[in-house]
Amino acid sequence: MNKEVALVVFSGGQDSTTCLFWAKRKFRKVVALSFLYGQKHEKEVELAREIARDADVDFEVMDVSFIGKLGHNSLTDTTMVMDQEKPTDSFPNTFVPGRNLFFLSIAAVYAREHDINHIVTGVSQTDFSGYPDCRDAFIKSLNVTLNLAMDEQFVIHTPLMWIDKAETWALADKLGVLDLIRNKTLTCYNGIPGDGCGHCPACKLRRDGLEKYLSRKC
Numbered sequence: 001m002n003k004e005v006a007l008v009v010f011s012g013g014q015d016s017t018t019c020l021f022w023a024k025r026k027f028r029k030v031v032a033l034s035f036l037y038g039q040k041h042e043k044e045v046e047l048a049r050e051i052a053r054d055a056d057v058d059f060e061v062m063d064v065s066f067i068g069k070l071g072h073n074s075l076t077d078t079t080m081v082m083d084q085e086k087p088t089d090s091f092p093n094t095f096v097p098g099r100n101l102f103f104l105s106i107a108a109v110y111a112r113e114h115d116i117n118h119i120v121t122g123v124s125q126t127d128f129s130g131y132p133d134c135r136d137a138f139i140k141s142l143n144v145t146l147n148l149a150m151d152e153q154f155v156i157h158t159p160l161m162w163i164d165k166a167e168t169w170a171l172a173d174k175l176g177v178l179d180l181i182r183n184k185t186l187t188c189y190n191g192i193p194g195d196g197c198g199h200c201p202a203c204k205l206r207r208d209g210l211e212k213y214l215s216r217k218c
Contacts, residue, residue: 001117001153002115002116002117002118003027003117003118004027004028004029005027005028005029005030005031005114005115005116005117005118006023006026006027006029006030006031006116006118006119006120006157007030007031007032007033007107007110007111007114007116007118007119007120008020008023008030008031008032008033008057008119008120008121009033009035009103009104009107009119009120009121009122010032010033010034010048010052010059011034011035011044011045011048011122012034012044012045012046012047012048012049012051012185012186013044013122013185013186013187014168014172014181014185014187014206015122015123015124015160015168015187016048016121016122017051017172017177017180017181017184017185018122018159018160018168018171018172018175018177018181019120019121019122019157019159019160020032020051020052020055020057020120021055021172021175021176021177022120022159022171022175023120023157024055024057025175027118029058030055030057030058031057031058031059031060031114031116032048032052032057032058032059032060033059033060033061033062033106033107033110034048034049034059034060034061034062035061035062035063035064035067035103035106036061036062036063036064036065037064037065037067037068037076037096037099037102037103038065038066038067038068038069038076039068039075039076040075040076040078040191041186041188041189041190041191043186043191043193044186044191045061047184047185047186047193049061050184051180051184051185060110062106062110064102064103064106067096067098067099067102068096070097070098071096071097071098072093073093073094073095073096073097074092074093074094074189075094075096075189076096080093082094082189082200082201083201084199084200084201085201086129086130086201090130091129091130091131091132092129092130092201094129094189094201094202095129095130095131098133099133100121100123100131100133100134100138101133101142103121104119104121104139104142104146104156105142105146107119107121108146108150108152108154109150111154112150112152117152117153117154117155118154118155118157119154119155119156119157120156120157120158120159121139121156121157121158122158122159122160123135123139123158123160123161124158124160124161124162124163124164124168125161125162126160126161126162126163126164127163127164127165127168127205127209129201129205136158136161136162139156139158139161142156143155143156159171164209165205165206165208165209165210165212165213166209166210166212166213166216167213168209169181169209169210169213169214170213170216170217173213173217182194182195182210187202187203187206188200188202188203189201189202189203190203195207
């Protein structure tokens with residue numbers, strides 16, 4: 001097993017950028033893999049490329065736009081109005097069915113072809129919108145499946161799985177990249193970098209976490 005290189009599933013958002021710098025602390029070499037999945041705001045991939053370049057990390061982009069055509073969701077369908085709150089009986093329409101399943105499966109194939117065993121993703125079960133593919137059980141299950149499918153020894157790392165957004169900001173600060181993540185990443189569902197639009201669910205979660213962390217820090 002190659003223990004010196006890690007592949008980061010990288011969107012250019014707060015969580016994956018935190019994971020990118022976490023991986024740089026843990027591994028000798030890091031590779032970032034981004035995806036074009038039909039998202040409305042492809043600017044996130046441009047920002048991801050810039051962050052990876054500045055971090056001296058190899059960067060690749062995969063076109064998987066078929067994902068956006070498989071199911072209806074407000075991140076890829078311009079005709080849908082985004083849920084501002086999580087429905088009581090379901091997950092919000094920002095959920096992209098199969099996204100993490102495809103991302104991690106493709107990442108594993110890429111990793112195999114480049115002699116990489118360690119894959120890092122920024123999913124979290126603690127501070128999430130109810131997306132089923134962010135749960136620890138799903139990641140562990142997929143890790144087993146990918147190893148069986150390719151007779152490999154992949155290890156999927158989830159540094160943020162059991163921490164909330166405030167703790168994610170704390171980790172970014174510990175890694176020395178809080179300002180970078182605050183100003184240069186794109187988490188906003190409306191495609192606005194940095195602090196974003198301020199009112200979409202992703203921006204609210206990000207802002208509330210930052211305010212909580214900064215209040216603790218003072």
